[in-house]
Amino acid sequence: MKAIVVSRYGEPELLEVREVEDPQAGEGEVLIKIVATALNKRENRTSPPPGASLYPGLECSGIIEAVGSGVSKWKVGDEVCALLGGGGHAEKVNVPAGQVFPIPKGVSLQDAAGIPEVACTVWSTIFMSVHLSKGETLLIHGGGSGIGTFAIQIAKAKDVKVFITAGNDERVKKCIELGAADGINYKTEDFVERVKALTGGKGVDVILDIVGAPYLNRNVEALAVGGRLFIIGLQEGATGDINLSLVLGKHLTVAGAGLRNRTAENKAQIVQEVLEHVWPEIEAGKVKIVIDEVFPLERAADAHCALESSHFGKILLTP
Incomplete structure (x- = not known):
């Protein structure tokens, strides 16, 4: 099959299309023939965690081509999308069955490629971890990103008041159109x-x-007071100063987590929560x-360049 290979981690120009060995569906896995995959920032710049695919691509949509032993929920021919540990920038990928979703009603098979990573990231952080609740307020940095555009909508669907930051007035306007109260x-x-x-000073x-x-x-x-900060990216640096007296005095929680290096069991748990709490909001059109x-696979470098410039929402690749 064809796959995007990172010859050296760094600039998008280092991405190459190569012929590589087809993956196989192992025990507890399914093999997906990919229809589309989505890009996520910096995945071409950092090496994957141990045991993960060497190819980039953290989510995809497609059709199940083979089912490994021990898998009963899925069958050959099912249209699905999936949360991946890597390998999505290719024509095929194998993935644990617990990380596979049905295509939401009302969403095209191609567009569904852009859902799993953002849905699982947003739900596992601000909802599962720091318990964002109805009636609260949320500030999203990078409101025009894939994460941001999704978080605006799911938070509003859960009766949360959303504010965002973005890099220009046009992106702010688009975020407000998506449901942000202000930008x-x-x-x-x-x-x-x-x-x-x-917030009246609060x-x-x-x-x-x-x-x-x-x-x-x-x-x-x-x-x-009682606020929670959840960090999911380090786009501008990993080491900073913090006023701990404010953390103590305001009873704050400062947390952070990635998604890619979680265990398969933890990812499966997140997938189940997303199916229960997020999928109905997608299917309801909220x-x-x-x-x-959308770029062809052969233009992956161009797609990643676009991702690092002024995009709004998700960028897809199609094999």
Whole structure:
């Protein structure tokens, strides 16, 4: 099969299309013939965790081509999407059966490729881990990203008031159209001051952050008493200063986690929660996957360049 191979981790130009050996469905796995796969930031820049596929691609949609021993839920011919540990930038991929989803009603097979990673990331962090609840307020950094566009909609569907930051006024406007109550252009406004103004000086209950170090202490300042900060990205750095007196005085929780390096058992648990709590909102039309652009597999480098520029929502690759 054809697959995208990372010859050296770094710039998108280092991605290459090569002929590689077909994967096989092992025990407890299914083999998916891929219809589409979605891009996620920086997956071409860091090496995979031990045991994961060497090929990038953390989610896909397609048709089950083979079923391994011990799998009873899925059969050959089923149309599915899946959360992957890697390997999605290819024509086929094997994946544990517990990480496979049915295609939500009302969503095309191709567009469903952009759901698993964002849905599992958002639900496992701000809902499962820090218990974002009805009536609370949420600040999302990077509102125009794949994560951001999804988080806006699922939080609003759960009766949460959402604010976002984005890099220009047009992206802010699009986020508000998706359901954000208000937005902050971080290039022209101080998000801490604006959050305080939007919340009557209280701050927000939960922050979902992809930026990392430069925002660490500012996030703490923007949180309300009892607030929770969840860090899922380190796009601007991994080491920062924090005012611990604010953490103690405001009874704050600061947490972080990735999704890719979790165990298969933990991922299967997250998938079940997403099926129970998120899939109904998608099928009801309250949450829609936002697709910015679709590239052929051979243009993976161009697609990753687009991902690192001013995209809005998800970018897909098709074999």
